[in-house]
Amino acid sequence: MGAEELTTLGTIHTAAKAEFLEKGFKSASLRNIVKNAGVTTGAFYGYYDSKEELFEVLVDEAYKYMMTRYRQAHEQFENLPIQEQPDQMGKLSQECMNDLLIYTYEHMEEFHLILRCSEGTKYARMVDEMVELEVQATHKYYKVLEQLGRPAAKIDERLEHILATGMLNAYFEMVLHEMPIEDAKVYLQELCEFYTAGWLKIMGQ
Known part of the structure; x- marks a missing residue:
């Protein structure tokens, strides 16, 4: 592709971003x-x-990075020996979210498009897809706790979905409000600690 075509594409992309961000x-x-x-x-x-x-x-590209990295974090946790999983609960997730935070801030326009402007496209379901991964991972962790002789208290599936949705929406609030990155890093750490402690409490761990 020649320089002129690249310039034309760049102009189209700039105009498209402005139009999508303004109107959805x-x-x-x-x-x-x-x-x-x-x-x-x-x-x-x-x-x-x-x-x-x-x-x-x-x-x-931004959507695929988000989903792939989030999925990999869950797989990394699930591949740990089951004896190590309770001690690692929340840690790998926080590392993943820290990585995603930096990536998201480097691609702010793309995630504003996905989070605010994508109704009518497959990308509008990104948060829902992440919630589904989170709930599935939670169910797998219940089985690990049973194997370890530490069964979790029964948690209503509707509550699981609400908690996972709340956690991810809270994370993306930083992006939507364009919180300064250094503040966002502190906020994210506190958010992860809050939800990890909450899950442990209701699981009876």
Whole structure:
């Protein structure tokens, strides 16, 4: 791809981000994006087939990084010897969230697009997908505790979902409000400590 094409793509992406951030995916106008980018509709379709494809190009890399890193943290914990898991509960998760915090702040626009502007796309379910991973991991940990002779107290699945959703929404509040990164690091540590202690309490551990 030549320098001119790269410049045109960059202009389209800049115009698209502005339009999506202002109006959200569903209300964003492809006509406005093309107009503000200073290209013809025909030129746009030389690069992308649809508004959906354009949005995907803007956010997909950030989405995949978030989901892959979050999934890896759970797998890393599950692969520990079961005797080590109680002592490591919360630690690997906090390391993961610290990594994701830095990445998120380096890709702030992309995550604003996902968190605030993605209704009507598959990316609107990112937090829900993370919640599902968290609940699944919790159920696996119950079985580990049973194997160790330390069964957890019965927890209603609706409460599990509420707690996991609350934890992740609290995390993403830092992004939505663009809290200074150094403040966010402190906030994240306190958030992780709060939820770890809370889970241990209701699990009877």
